[in-house]
Amino acid sequence: KNQVEQSPQSLIILEGKNCTLQCNYTVSPFSNLRWYKQDTGRGPVSLTIMTFSENTKSNGRYTATLDADTKQSSLHITASQLSDSASYICVVSAQSNTGKLIFGQGTTLQVKP
């Protein structure tokens, strides 16, 4: 069964600190993996996409990694800001003409001053 699992479920850090969110997946055949950020009461917005051949990709203070062999991805946030407080959702696409997505449960990040 296609599944995506994220850890931790929630995280509290102080402003300026770094953190890393984890995602493990069992999705086949794998197409790509995206990290989404969802602010409270809003729809998710894509931060970055990872394909099978990519190991690392950065988007400002966000850096995503992918290990296709172990089927693990991480999202590292550097020098956190209060505006980083949100849910971060790992979303995996299988190769399919229907475009279905498999969602992780999300990690809720709270950045405190």
Add this chain to the structure above:
Amino acid sequence: DVKVTQSSRYLVKRTGEKVFLECVQDMDHENMFWYRQDPGLGLRLIYFSYDVKMKEKGDIPEGYSVSREKKERFSLILESASTNQTSMYLCASRQGDWGEAFFGQGTRLTVV
């Protein structure tokens, strides 16, 4: 600026009412989706559509139906609303299995 627009941000309906949630996208995407999001459960797929007039059940279709008469519009219908359908509903669209999924702002539905 690409956009997925849901007709309402907040909605309060009575038990037994028929409820329509509308979603419109302006990106000419083939695939459209309806999810509900509940605390601790993440996003769960209700229905999706990969073409006009085509629809497929997702993981939790019971109590819902959908309509896609035009490519840009995907409607979610609650035939007889119940209190356990109180939730945040999110519409999304994407092209193929590669493109980014774009989400609407969500509709928070409360059934009383």
